[in-house]
Amino acid sequence: MTGPAADLTHAAYESPDIVALYARPDGLQKPEETLLAQLRPSLGTMDMLDIGVGGGRTTRHFAPLARTYLGVDYSAAMIAHCRLAFPSFRFAVADARHLGFAADESYDFVLFSYNGIDHLDRAERLTVLGEMRRVLKPGGLMVFSSHNSNYLPSIVDRFRFRIHSSVRETLRSLKWSSVFWAKNGLLQYRMPLASGRVHDGTHSFRSAALYYVRPDIGVAELRHLGMVDIACAGNESGEFLAGDDPRLRQDPNPWIYYMSRKPGRT
Ligand SMILES: C[S@@+](CC[C@H](N)C(=O)[O-])C[C@H]1O[C@@H](n2cnc3c(N)ncnc32)[C@H](O)[C@@H]1O
Structure with missing residues (x-):
């Protein structure tokens, strides 16, 4: 999405009150806790890209455990905050639609948490998912969350x-x-x-409209992208269900975490 609506959302994320909102040291959401528990034994061997890092909510939990960590955000104000708050980790201003700084197959784990991807329209969302897939190594893990239209x-x-x-x-x-x-x-x-x-x-x-998608359709988007081992968890449950579980179609959670892998060696 380009034009005034996109600028409106970007401007909101540059404003001090919204930066302060995301800079609060909030904990992980339930699906993120499940994910961290699963990844804890192997994070030390993983290169992680944290897209839409905001005020660094996920940084404090994942970055100390990952082999390498890079947090990116298109808001320069969010990145300035992160650099002050977490001086030992790397951050960069970057737009998820153009991850040009990253070579193909350079990360083991790419995260876009807390529905940041929903600020984009469907075409751009597919561009971002394609970029996330491109920079993943074979077998690499893609995780993001998105608003649930059932809600x-x-x-x-x-x-x-x-x-x-x-x-x-x-x-x-x-x-x-x-x-x-x-x-x-x-x-x-x-x-x-x-x-x-x-x-x-x-x-x-103050932001433009957000994208809402029913979980089974979100899963179909990932399948279409060629992702495998797809699993989903509602933000209030934290329990991941296989992507073909029929309960997903009716899942009532406000937002859904989608976990999937790029095919290839693990
Ligand atoms: C809802 S906030 C979540 C922040 C943080 N991940 C958290 O969980 O607290 C979404 C973040 O995504 C960023 N964002 C939105 N669209 C983006 C894009 N196209 N490229 C990079 N960052 C983006 C925003 O600037 C904002 O910091």
């Missing part, structure tokens, strides 16, 4: 206008409900939505 009814419900006992809260509900429907006017006619872009209130609507 959209809960988003719609969150922005339903409600009368509260306090006038202030009622006016607040009116304001955000109006903004939501002004930006997502046709959403009710698109539901249930298999995949598509929605203004979900992230960063108080």
Whole structure:
């Protein structure tokens, strides 16, 4: 995605309040904990690329264990923060759509955590997934998360206008409900939505619409890309299910972690 919408999202990620939001030392999400437990014995032999590293939430957990670690983000402000907060690790300003700094087959593990990939439209998302695959060594591990379109009814419900006992809260509900429907006017006619872009209130609507996808469709995208050993975990469960598990189609979690491997030696 290029143009004003993309600039809006990028500008939000450069702003001090959003950098501060992602700089809070939050822990790992449940699927990331599962992943770290699985990788712990072998991370010391792995070269890791952490895309969309933000304020370094994942850095503090993965970087000390990896053989080499590079965190990248297209926000120069996020990278400036990371360099100060984690002076012993490497960081660079880079856009996930053009990982030109990285040679083919140069990483064992590529991560794009916490739905950063959803800021892109579908065509660019496929470009990013292709780039992540390109820089992976044969047998290398690709992990990212993405918003789940099964969760959209809960988003719609969150922005339903409600009368509260306090006038202030009622006016607040009116304001955000109006903004939501002004930006997502046709959403009710698109539901249930298999995949598509929605203004979900992230960063108080300062970012462009985010991509939501049903987990089984997300899995199909990865298969199409030639990835194997695909597994998925909802952010609230942390339990990875095989990519062909029929429960994925109905999975209700707000977002889904996708883990897969590039074919080849492991
Ligand atoms: C939701 S934040 C998550 C930050 C961090 N990974 C975390 O889990 O706390 C998404 C991050 O992805 C970055 N990002 C979004 N689009 C990007 C792109 N095309 N290339 C590189 N970074 C991107 C943003 O600047 C932001 O830091």
